[in-house]
Amino acid sequence: MLGASYSSGAIFAMKPWFGDHRKNYVGVLLTSLLMYVFGLIYAVFMKANFVIDTNPEKDGASFLQVVKDVFRLSRAKECLATFTKKRPNQGRLRLILLITSGAVCDAALFSEDGIAYQFAQRVYGLTEDAYTSLLTLGYIPPTIATSIGPSLLKFLGFSDASIAIFGCLSLSVFFIIRGIFLSIRGYIAGYVIGSCGRISNVAIRSLIVSTVDSAESAQVFTLSTALETIVGLGATFLYTSVFTLTITHQPGAVMLLVGSIILYPLAVSFWIRFVQI
Incomplete structure (x- = not known):
């Protein structure tokens, strides 16, 4: 970053x-x-870390035949079946909640780009060059925290669910501080105090992996990526709409709203940590 x-x-x-x-x-x-x-x-x-089932009858298939085979409708049904089949220990509900939680965290982080510069320009009065410099400075704490945070928390004995709780809290604070304190100091404080926000996605993905078999991981993350794209489009619309409506009187409202939405993945993480485990 x-x-x-x-x-x-x-x-x-x-x-x-x-x-x-x-x-x-x-x-x-x-x-x-x-x-x-x-x-x-x-x-x-890349090499797969599990054995891939092969079909000798398709070894001689042409490129066009392979494309038709990959994109046939039954493939989508097979992918969706991964989420609908019953799993022990409420695994199906757990998987759905985790994937939607990951999509919310991902959308909250990356969809902000749609208004980030306009927000800095209108609220802080920054030019393009000043914003780029400030953003680079702001990225230093999250970069360090994301690099060493998960390993450090694991060393301290935190479970993946506990790390997800910690990350979601940090992510929510990341937005709420910048929504309340509309100054450059507030902007920097948000990045410093909320520097572990990106760990939420790391921990949630780890929980997803522990929920499904290794052979299902590709299907699960393919569908979760598609869901992240769809939720991201909705989040971009939410960011721009709320920002446009509130910029005159309460420009921090959009940040406060997103910080509140992060309570959903936070609640899911609490459920897995204190109810399931």
């Missing part, structure tokens, strides 16, 4: 690489594209 924030701001401020644009948008997009291509190549050559 820290490297991405700093480098994207630096690339954005460069002289446009192509055409007579006002800003170097194309440079940022091309750099991002190259990173995604690198990730794609890396993923292609």
